[in-house]
Amino acid sequence: MSAKTNFILPIVLLALAPQLALAVGRTELRNICHVKGQEENTLRGLGLVVGLNGTGEAGDLQTMRALSSAMEIMGSPVSTTGRADAESLEELKKIKNAALVYVTATVPAAGSRRGDQLDCFVSAINGKSLKGGRLAFSTLQGPNTQDHRVYALCQGQLVVEDAEQPMVARIHGGCQMQQDVRTEFEKDGYVTLVLDRHHADFNVAQTVGELIQNMYRDNFMQDQVSQDEDLLATLVRVENASNIRVQIPEVYRNDPVTFVAQLMELGVYNVEPEARVVVNPRAKSIVISGDVGIGDVVVTHRNLTIEANPAAIAKFEKIDPDAYSQGGSGSAKLQSLVDAMQDLRVPAGDIIEIIKGIERNGKLHGKLIIE
Structure with missing residues (x-):
């Protein structure tokens, strides 16, 4: 069995010299x-989607009640008594082309006026797919649950934008405002x-x-x-x-x-907040502010050993460690660490894990944000 080779990497301090002028933003x-x-507001409500090709929810009580209410509003109740009782709902039990959905619409920060049309977003509560469906109706209320006013009415053809998420769809301009929303x-x-x-x-x-x-x-x-x-x-x-x-x-x-x-x-x-590093493990992205430093640390990850401390830096730069500790910063920059690892073709996912490990050890001199 062959032994793995460890790469020992001293990190060079990338600090600005005192005589350099800082760039002013x-x-x-x-x-x-x-x-x-001046903030956005979200309107929300429940709705009924029809026209599905057998991908709705058959036998669901809430869906059948919503369908019964819609038929009653349009003058064709399923019950002669005007109430959706168990016997009348039985007639709707086999319908597979309808689904109950959750509907939202976002009012812009500048507000909206009666008659304005907004996009609305539809998420299925049941069923298998919203592809090909149409939102029959939905009434939206405001973000305040104590306010029972209807702010908007929604209807229209659904557009499933991601085939891998067929339970989520959008209706372009499908939400019509019924109340003014002033900010x-x-x-x-x-x-x-x-x-x-x-x-x-x-x-x-x-x-x-x-x-x-x-x-x-x-x-x-x-x-x-x-x-x-x-x-x-x-x-x-x-x-x-x-x-x-x-x-x-x-x-x-x-x-x-x-x-x-x-x-x-x-x-x-000069409106820079505290030093930050933002990583996105899924997108394999790393965004670092120039002021993010790292303390004395040795990290071993897979076949890579990383050492960052004043002695290692001084040795690399061939200067006296004592003089360095007296006049130098002693804090390496995270950017130099990432650049060096990228030169060694360390995968972005591994770099992110190393950064997280440094942060857990209290050696990351900045705020770590994981998206």
């Missing part, structure tokens, strides 16, 4: 946050900016808060604010890592839309 506020109240963004003279989940961070929130305070100081209340920092803090308040509450200036009280439009166009610098 700039973006607009609208790219990293949204205004509270109010102003409350008591204030708007709240909400950082997206990838930028929600105390440092980023503080940076955005200071940017808006400077806008106030320079444009709206120069004399008053410049002498009262406490007042400025009440006008623009950083509430937590993701929410910044901003008072609408007096000049814009009757035109908050213009103020918010100007606010969202402000340019902000």
Whole structure:
């Protein structure tokens, strides 16, 4: 039996020299946050799909009741008494061309008005396939379960977009709004900016808060604010890592839309959150921020041994380890580790497992996100 060969790989520190200037990134506020109240809303309800080619659900009580109700609404009840009793439902027991489904539609963040048509998504509760079926009807209610109003009506031909998932389908423009859905963004003279989940961070929130305070100081209340920092803090308040509450200036009280439009166009610098590495085991993808470091660690995986510590780096660079430890960082970059493993043609799946192992050992100096 031949022994496996281990490759020992010292990781070279890829740190920026002190004299190098950091690249400064700039973006607009609208790219990293949204205004509270301007969120998508999901409408949902149950519906009945018909026209299936024998792939529905035969003998299911709930499906038969839905079919009975539909027939009654259209003036052709299965029972002369007007009630779907056991005897009348028996007549529908052999029907295999209908299925009970769960229907959803997403109202855009800007809201929607009566008569607007949206796409709706259909998921079968029973049956074998929705291919070739048609949604006969569905009434959708809002996300608040206590609100029993019908917000939309849905019907139309189903389109199964993935042959491997025949129980899920879409209807293009099949949802017609019956109620207005307005997304109010102003409350008591204030708007709240909400950082997206990838930028929600105390440092980023503080940076955005200071940017808006400077806008106030320079444009709206120069004399008053410049002498009262406490007042400025009440006008623009950083509430937590993701929410910044901003008072609408007096000049814009009757035109908050213009103020918010100007606010969202402000340019902000250095809005990087904490160091992160995002991996997707299924797609075999790895995305690393440049600041993700790794501590002293030795990883053995399959026939590969990986060593990352100041001594190994100093040896590789042929410098004095003592001098290195005094003046160097001592923390290798994860990107250098990944680059080196890719040079050795280590599979992406193995690289992801190694990163996860480093994180479990507490040696990953950044946040690991597994998608």
